[in-house]
Amino acid sequence: MEDDINSIKEYAYANNIPIMQDEGINYLINYIKENNIKNILEIGTAIGYSAIMMCMADKDVSVVTIERDEKRYLEAIKNIKKFKLEERIHLIYNDALEVKLNNQYDLIFIDAAKAQNKNIFERFEKNLRESGTIITDNMNFHGLIFEDEKNITSRNLRQLVRKIKDYRIFLENNVYYETEILNIGDGIAISIKK
Ligand code: SAH
Ligand code: MG
16 A cells, blocks of 8 residues: 555656645645545546545545546546545546536645636635635745745746735635635645635
8 A cells, every 4th residue: 555655656756747745645634534524526636646645534535536637537547446446536537627516525625727726716616515625735836936026037937926826815815714824735725614
């Protein structure tokens, strides 16, 4: 099991797939345990690492997870089989902004294209149960959020950083949620529905 996890991590590093950092995933697992979370919606499966790890938190946890990249989706299927989690992890191969869901989830974990955070949040918040939590990864965007914009030479990168800053403000000003942004891993936002 430990070996299988390590081989998923190695595949991710070798193929430049940005899976959650240890600190972040450990926080997430504890959060799931402490808040008795059972049903999770994840946006951004990649190769299934975080979905598999979240299932480790408790045997009653189940995850619906969305991925738009075919190669990663296929790799996620393989990994989920390896862990015999086919019954507990339901993969959706599509762009999240095309997906409509009707179920309610205890936790929504947003870890997809960073420029889409706000659109994804607004698309799926109706699927969050009363007092549920939306967690967003990469709020620090590799520390670039704290960098002077003048020092970010790529225009694309600068725009992305601005988008994440806007999303931070959107969360902080959203009166329907109590948001806390933690400097854990690459920065995670915990937004609890009031
Ligand atoms: N949660 C994973 C890492 C996800 S990396 C882990 O920690 O193990 C982000 C993934 O989101 C990428 O694989 C990318 O293809 C996917 N993604 C980005 N935007 C998306 C969208 N709009 N819909 C579906 N998947 C998306
Ligand atoms: Mg991430």
